[in-house]
């Protein structure tokens with residue numbers, strides 16, 4: 327018997343190279359018969375900036391105290407995956423840390439709080455609570471070394487045969503008609519006539535993982551998207567190996583997130599509809615003051631041995647100060663298929679939306695990507711009539 331001729335792979339364009347786009351692109355590329363190209367304005371190896379939120383995440387996995395069923399599922403599904411990746415001796419263990427984590431809450435959490443499933447979960451005794459806190463717990467947490475983890479996702483995607491192109495997409499129709507080719511250097515110097523019309527390769531589907539960019543991306547223009555600005559200070563303090571998250575007063579949250587590298591993320595602010603792109607001096611100062619109050623261990627051990635530490639003792643340890651815009655969406659994450667008609671041949675092309683992860687893109691990344699892949703495969707299956715599809719719970 328002859329082997330079946332190999333199918334021509336389906337061409338998929340993923341817009342966006344943040345944690346959501348990379349994870350989605352990895353899952354699709356690693357399946358048989360797909361060829362994925364990422365088109366993104368900012369890439370994971372670029373200097374950190376305001377148009378790429380993933381560099382600014384803590385990042386930690388915590389179950390939120392919420393009623394949104396889709397989010398609960400996305401958090402749970404992703405937790406199992408990240409927990410597996412962070413197993414001692416797993417090849418990916420190096421991107422994670424499993425610190426002891428303590429949280430103090432100023433409001434009671436729900437009865438069905440998923441956080442109770444965290445390994446080694448124990449409620450805090452009332453005499454161990456911070457003043458005014460009503461509840462608290464300790465458990466084994468999970469933190470992600472965001473920079474290295476993003477590079478890992480990018481390498482895994484490229485090694486599986488994926489491609490990446492830098493480009494700013496003004497309207498989704500650009501890629502629906504021309505695929506990624508419009509953004510390659512060959513295209514720039516060639517005309518359709520000289521190339522006999524061969525320069526563009528229309529994709530079979532497009533996946534939108536443009537985070538906050540989905541607010542202005544032409545054809546998507548999702549007015550439910552808005553930023554929640556978050557400022558942090560990263561210090562090098564490898565002697566801190568535990569995680570503390572103290573909800574002081576809404577919407578301020580003080581957290582201490584240790585990374586495998588020995589860096590500690592001290593945060594942070596939550597500022598709705600605030601687009602200011604660089605750190606504010608006053609906020610950085612407040613973050614360090616609150617951080618030190620919650621965690622005096624931030625100061626070097628030799629200082630603490632002789633006196634009470636002050637913010638001045640922490641300043642020399644600063645590695646980075648920055649801020650990111652959490653891609654928040656009224657109504658929650660958008661996971662659904664929308665059909666666009668391609669102008670050149672009138673073909674209906676499925677566009678899978680996977681954006682709007684707010685402050686939780688890392689901890690919802692894998693399950694969101696799995697949902698997006700399911701939607702993609704449904705939309706591309708020959709029996710599926712073009713219609714709106716939504717994420718399944």
Ligand SMILES: Cc1cc2nc3c(=O)[nH]c(=O)nc-3n(C[C@H](O)[C@H](O)[C@H](O)COP(=O)(O)OP(=O)(O)OC[C@H]3O[C@@H](n4cnc5c(N)ncnc54)[C@H](O)[C@@H]3O)c2cc1C
Nearest residue numbers: 342343344367368379380386495537539556650687688689
């Ligand atoms: C201070 C802070 C702390 C956080 N802590 C955590 C945490 O502990 N845990 C957690 O899970 N999450 C955390 N987050 C949230 C997390 O960072 C985001 O949810 C996540 O990074 C969103 O990823 P994304 O891929 O959707 O967007 P992004 O990382 O912003 O990526 C968007 C991509 O789309 C591209 N793009 C957008 N528009 C266009 C366009 N028109 N054309 C071409 N390309 C385009 C961009 O260039 C970029 O590549 C935190 C965020 C902040 C700011």
Ligand SMILES: *[C@@H]1O[C@H](CO)[C@@H](O)[C@H](O)[C@H]1NC(C)=O
Nearest residue numbers: 335337361362363489506507
């Ligand atoms: C995948 O797409 C890239 C460009 O986006 C192209 O160069 C490559 O030849 C394609 N691979 C296959 C197997 O079709």
Ligand SMILES: *[C@@H]1O[C@H](CO)[C@@H](O)[C@H](O)[C@H]1NC(C)=O
Nearest residue numbers: 424425426466565566567568
């Ligand atoms: C943190 O460090 C302390 C002291 O070195 C050690 O006893 C403890 O086991 C460490 N905890 C974790 C979770 O690594």
Ligand SMILES: *[C@@H]1O[C@H](CO)[C@@H](O)[C@H](O)[C@H]1NC(C)=O
Nearest residue numbers: 493494495496508509513514
């Ligand atoms: C797409 O290609 C056209 C023609 O080469 C070029 O003028 C245009 O700038 C390209 N668009 C982008 C966003 O690069």
Ligand SMILES: *[C@@H]1O[C@H](CO)[C@@H](O)[C@H](O)[C@H]1NC(C)=O
Nearest residue numbers: 511512513514515516517521
């Ligand atoms: C135009 O495209 C062809 C085919 O990809 C390539 O060989 C040629 O070098 C391109 N021309 C320029 C000026 O880049």
Ligand SMILES: *[C@@H]1O[C@H](CO)[C@@H](O)[C@H](O)[C@H]1NC(C)=O
Nearest residue numbers: 384386388429571573579581
């Ligand atoms: C801290 O805890 C609050 C309340 O549980 C939660 O909303 C927030 O996401 C947590 N943040 C971090 C960084 O752990």
